[in-house]
Structure formats: structure tokens, C-alpha cells
Amino acid sequence: MKTIVILGKNGMLGKRMFDFFIKNENYKIFSFSKNELDITDFLKVQNTLKKINPDFLINCTAYTKVDEAENNRELAFLINSKSVLNLAKICSELNTKFVHFSTDYVFSGKNKDGYCENNEDLNPLNIYGKSKLKGEKYIQEISEKSNLEYYIIRTSWLFDKIGNNFVNTILKLAKNKKELNIINDQFGSPTYTLDLINFTNYLILKNYSSGIYHFSNSGCISWYNFAKKICEINNINIKINPVSSNFFKTEAKRPKYSYLIDTKTDFTHRVWNDALIENFIS
Numbered sequence: 001m002k003t004i005v006i007l008g009k010n011g012m013l014g015k016r017m018f019d020f021f022i023k024n025e026n027y028k029i030f031s032f033s034k035n036e037l038d039i040t041d042f043l044k045v046q047n048t049l050k051k052i053n054p055d056f057l058i059n060c061t062a063y064t065k066v067d068e069a070e071n072n073r074e075l076a077f078l079i080n081s082k083s084v085l086n087l088a089k090i091c092s093e094l095n096t097k098f099v100h101f102s103t104d105y106v107f108s109g110k111n112k113d114g115y116c117e118n119n120e121d122l123n124p125l126n127i128y129g130k131s132k133l134k135g136e137k138y139i140q141e142i143s144e145k146s147n148l149e150y151y152i153i154r155t156s157w158l159f160d161k162i163g164n165n166f167v168n169t170i171l172k173l174a175k176n177k178k179e180l181n182i183i184n185d186q187f188g189s190p191t192y193t194l195d196l197i198n199f200t201n202y203l204i205l206k207n208y209s210s211g212i213y214h215f216s217n218s219g220c221i222s223w224y225n226f227a228k229k230i231c232e233i234n235n236i237n238i239k240i241n242p243v244s245s246n247f248f249k250t251e252a253k254r255p256k257y258s259y260l261i262d263t264k265t266d267f268t269h270r271v272w273n274d275a276l277i278e279n280f281i282s
């Protein structure tokens with residue numbers, strides 16, 4: 001039986017990750033919330049992981065407040081970079097495979113045709129993206145110096161029934177507003193957490209080699225089109241106006257195009273609107 005440690009079990013992805021793996025009898029699962037194990041407490045993390053000595057560490061923690069990160073640079077880098085370095089070092093010492101999640105925001109977003117795993121346009125527009133990219137680099141550095149095995153899985157526009165995400169925000173806003181203004185000049189791929197988890201499990205089961213992987217549902221749309229579909233599926237009759245990014249003053253800049261392309265696996269990426277329907281009926 002293999003042992004898995006899941007960090008960040010109260011987050012959107014972390015909660016779903018726990019629910020998925022706990023049902024699998026082939027794995028023994030240990031999971032921790034931020035209160036139980038703060039990843040910035042390097043020594044405690046090291047002692048805890050040493051005691052468990054897991055086969056896999058699945059890190060679902062992150063500082064994910066994209067706008068607040070602009071004024072909380074140190075904390076964003078502490079959680080998304082330095083703590084990730086510490087996790088990578090511990091995994092290397094323990095021979096634990098490190099599964100980590102990153103983001104489309106590591107790219108500048110200039111590439112209309114999308115981004116493959118080896119695309120070198122790594123010029124994040126915001127602190128969140130910079131801190132996540134630094135975390136990626138640290139993992140790769142440790143892997144080059146040691147026997148660390150890892151998956152860095154970049155994903156985008158996560159949605160689920162639970163958690164803070166665009167789908168839930170639109171449903172909430174639609175209850176209280178007469179019309180919505182939604183950005184129509186940023187394009188990406190919505191990703192259902194459960195599909196991302198199946199992809200993660202697929203990498204593990206098929207024993208893919210260490211490296212960066214891209215996972216999102218297939219199809220590339222604007223936030224405006226995403227919002228329209230969310231309302232349509234839920235029979236919400238509300239006027240939605242397409243607006244440009246300049247309409248909303250946000251602290252953080254966001255990439256215009258952030259379509260992620262998976263060139264490394266033969267996993268089937270289902271289209272985002274099928275996954276969205278499942279999110280509502282499941």
C-alpha cells in the first residue's frame with residue numbers, strides 16, 4: 001500500500017483531492033489543513049513528513065489571492081516559493097514524489113495560440129504568477145541536484161461547487177443584480193477540479209516521468225462566454241454585458257491569453273461545458 005500526504009485539505013482542490021483518494025483502498029491517506037500544518041513552519045513540516053515518510057506528497061496549498069498578493073508580496077513568496085522549496089528538499093531527502101500545482105499565470109499571456117509545457121514566455125504579469133513561477137523553479141533546481149521526482153501540474157480557471165471560484169461568484173451575483181458586466185478580452189480554459197484530480201491520478205498510475213504538465217478542460221473562451229454558459233445552464237435570465245479589462249480596476253494584471261496545451265500525455269481532456277454541466281448535476 002502506498003502512502004499519500006495531502007496538504008491544504010480545506011482548500012477547493014485539497015478538499016476534492018482528499019475525497020477522491022480516501023476512497024481508494026490502494027492508498028493510505030494523511031491530510032492536513034493550514035491549522036494542522038502550516039507550510040511556513042519548516043521544521044514542523046519536516047518532522048511531520050519524516051514520521052509519515054510518504055510515497056507521494058500532494059501539495060494543494062497556495063497563496064491564491066491574486067489581487068491581494070500585489071500588496072502582500074512577502075507572504076505570497078513565502079507560501080508559493082520558499083515553502084515549496086522546503087517541501088521539495090524534504091521530498092528529496094525522503095524519496096517522496098512531489099506533486100505540485102501551478103498556474104497559467106506564469107505566462108505573460110501574449111500567445112494567442114496557447115502555451116505548451118516548454119514555452120519560454122515565462123513573464124508573469126503579477127506577484128501571484130511570479131511567486132508560483134519561483135516555486136516551480138525551486139522544485140526543478142532541487143530535482144537537478146538530487147533524485148527528486150516531481151510533477152508540476154499547471155492548471156487554469158478552476159471551478160467546483162465548493163470554494164471561491166468564478167462559477168460560484170456568478171451565481172451569487174446573479175441573485176442580487178439586474179445585469180452583469182463581464183470581461184470579454186481575457187481568454188482561457190475553465191477546469192473542473194474533479195477532472196484535474198483524475199489527470200493527477202493518471203500521471204501517478206501511469207508513472208509518467210518527472211516534469212511540468214498542463215491540464216485544463218478543452219476549449220478556450222472569455223470570462224464573458226463562461227458567465228453566459230453558467231447562467232444558461234442554470235436557467236438564469238440576466239443581462240450580461242461584455243466589457244474590456246479596463247472596465248474593472250484590479251490590483252493585479254492578468255494575462256490576455258492563457259490557454260494551456262497538454263503535449264505530453266494521452267489523457268482525454270473533456271470540453272469545459274460538459275464538465276460544467278456535471279458540476280451542477282453531481
Ligand SMILES: NC(=O)c1ccc[n+]([C@@H]2O[C@H](COP(=O)([O-])OP(=O)(O)OC[C@H]3O[C@@H](n4cnc5c(N)ncnc54)[C@H](OP(=O)(O)O)[C@@H]3O)[C@@H](O)[C@H]2O)c1
Binds near residue numbers: 013037063079
Ligand atoms: N483556483 C484557480 O482558479 C487556480 C488556477 C490555477 C492554478 N491554481 C492552483 O491550484 C492549487 C489549488 O488552488 P485552490 O483554488 O484549491 O486554492 P484555495 O482554495 O485557495 O486553497 C488553498 C489552500 O491553501 C491553504 N494555505 C494557505 N496558506 C497556507 C499555509 N501557510 N500553510 C498551509 N496551508 C495554507 C489555504 O488555507 P486558508 O484558506 O486557511 O488560507 C487553502 O486551504 C494552487 O496551487 C493554485 O495556485 C488555482
